[in-house]
Amino acid sequence: MPVNSFEHYPMSWKPDKATLKRPFYQSLALYLERDIVNGFLAPGTKLPPQRELADFLDLNFTTITRAYKVCEVKGLIYAVTGSGTFVAPNAARSITISAEKQANLIELGFVESFEETNTLIKDSIQRVSEKKYVEQLLTYNDPTGIPHQKTAALNWMEPFGIHADQEHVAIVSGAQNALAVTLASLFEPGNRIATDLYTYSNFIELAKILHIQLIPIVGDEYGMLPDDLEKQCSQLNIHGIFLMPSCSNPTTVMIPDFRKRELAEVIRKYRLILIEDDIYAFLTAGVIEDYRQPMYQLLPEQSVYICGTSKSICSGLRVAYMVFGDALREKILKGIFNINVKTSSFDAEVITELILSGKAHQIVSQKIQLAKTTNELYFDYFPIKKNHEHPLSFFRWLPIEKEIDAQALEADLQRHGVRVFHSVRFLSGQSRPEKYLRIALASTNSLQELEIGLTKLKKYLDN
Amino acid sequence: MPVNSFEHYPMSWKPDKATLKRPFYQSLALYLERDIVNGFLAPGTKLPPQRELADFLDLNFTTITRAYKVCEVKGLIYAVTGSGTFVAPNAARSITISAEKQANLIELGFVESFEETNTLIKDSIQRVSEKKYVEQLLTYNDPTGIPHQKTAALNWMEPFGIHADQEHVAIVSGAQNALAVTLASLFEPGNRIATDLYTYSNFIELAKILHIQLIPIVGDEYGMLPDDLEKQCSQLNIHGIFLMPSCSNPTTVMIPDFRKRELAEVIRKYRLILIEDDIYAFLTAGVIEDYRQPMYQLLPEQSVYICGTSKSICSGLRVAYMVFGDALREKILKGIFNINVKTSSFDAEVITELILSGKAHQIVSQKIQLAKTTNELYFDYFPIKKNHEHPLSFFRWLPIEKEIDAQALEADLQRHGVRVFHSVRFLSGQSRPEKYLRIALASTNSLQELEIGLTKLKKYLDN
DNA sequence: AGATTTGTTCTTAAACATTTT
């Protein structure tokens, strides 16, 4: 029997002891999940400490540990040694982002890629469809890409600072697919990956699906802090790190070279697998003056470099290039075979044709121009510029003051005809006091529509 | 200290107690893995029982349980209550199958799809590339397929006995990709899925990557035995079942309707998620006389029906249709967004065009004709016919007598210029006494090449 | 700076379940 009565102690959660069935840890985890999903326990709520709940329920406290663990693995709660256990910010809510076009809704949420440039692609598709060797594109052969396609891929990435050979590049079905292949091939459930505090929400969701734990690392204006990374690595067994150095999603931070080198040192020391998502390389390398190199070149043996063509060339043809160290090669290829079998050689060929014909560069130029225009427009409305934010980002990270719950804010704005995403969607760990909105600039049908959207947004936020 | 000396007991594995470090279970698991990978412990070897090893190492036996568990999860060993723990048949060897074309090697291993029919596809690609709405195929829109593509999909599957609506069908990037989405979305690491004793090896590998445990169920000439399924369900917490009822890979078994109903009853009773891979529907529905219906129609609410077009229409355009119950919908869509974002609408459109124009049916007719011819040829060489084997299968399941290790046999035949796969690659669980080869009939460049391959194979086996 | 709070990990113990003999 418990020694104390807890009637007078405030415990945020008091599961009904009488209805608890064996096995206790499962029963308890189920109750906890139910109360979180029902909304009885709101995000951020501090749960009773393990020992206190154990005392209350008259169980050994490691049984509570186990029950809490079940819910932590499901992403419902998170624990901080010394502070306690808390309901996760996105518990019981999917933050998966996808294109869900709705009439009369201005899309500033999902980040597209100025789809108006797609007019340039039709020709290339036709040209490929008329090639003599089309039939060779229609078999199971060359599951990681046809040699000449890989050569074009390497040419494409060369100005981004990537140097690799045919054996260490593979074509997959878009950058998200590359991430799925990477996580499934190189990590196991329970492994930990370091990420920025705010990171790409579909990466968070993917990690959740595969039961990989994200460890949020503090950053400053130059990106992730090497000291905090070092600290976390020294006290936790961390297996990998996810970064978007040339333009982080959602913060738009561009990591300067000195910081890349500092981070690389820690990554090398702890032998982390670096996952570098360089989907915005085309906006940075050769465009931003002091840009040096991708982190892949600092750590080629322990890195996976992912270069999607959805943002730079065409979003509908699902193609991304993966470049990887030799030690990772076998596992990645196996992952590709088991998740994709292969990527459509036809799609890859169209991208190849676009690259070889120079059309891809033309498209990139147009997109950069559009990025300039839309960013200027944005800064007319929200003239807050910070150091080391990418000036040409396809989206912006807008600090907001409004004291309103994230879901309510998104819903409010949706009623006003604008879709945006609140910063809680991008939280890799615990709640934060600062709030932001991610504003996509590359997803409206026209500049006019974007302007209307920004006007509505500003009006709403100023109220 | 241990009570007994084990000098006189035969223990197949004696880890060095002195070098064992804390944590013991990890250290022990590492040693075990090393000794299996090195080949010191051969597949099939019985490991010391937990209690015996514990006694030898002077540890509590549940510490051994934990160490063994680590290796079991990695697929290195498997445990059978009452019998002991054994080194897995495919421990430390990848059984992933992919197209790896080599000159001078006749492909009877990897199953392709009579790629000579691809000549019929070029026209459709051109026609699609000339459509007015091509640009609409190049965006992020309609991530699960454009409505008219889904309509065509449902039309395509209608003769197979599938009735569903737009909301419960999605287009993904091939059948293997559909399986990846299904497993990642609907199952968690540690979950169990029932399969045939011999099953599709890339399904085995995929399950391994995602840490889903396969529970092999015994079968007879009609396919999986409902009694054994019932038995396993009653004593293990099984979450799903994987079946290829219209033509099982690799056994070619076609499950008759009565058996489907018996199995469906058990599946319903234990609320398993049924994963029905119906990639060979086109060889069966409307072709085989007494074919009735897919199992999906018996259990629509708890099933995922997967209909790939790689075998029936074109292997290079990566398209498969998924049909699912409403209860599974949300999770599957989330899985699609996080693993694929979307499938190329262009590829899906070409398949749609092929279906709507009737060309797809023409291709299917050709493939069926080729299947007839090649199967006749096969039976000339190996005239062993069993009941309920699919007469038109793209591969055959050849029982062999030869007393030779699987890898050696494959290597031997490769030296003779023929690539085949040994039955151990398809084992979902423990080793079996019977041996088979899976002989692909749809992968050679010509009938002549197939004939040469079969001749070589027969000659080798008769020796 | 040290005690306290809180979460983590490993090992052991006991009860259980299944298969084999």
Added chain:
DNA sequence: TAAAATGTTTAAGAACAAATC
């Protein structure tokens, strides 16, 4: 059919580690 062999699952205990106050 019952006993023995063998693996499984849950719970508890102990030592540890980090963060907070």
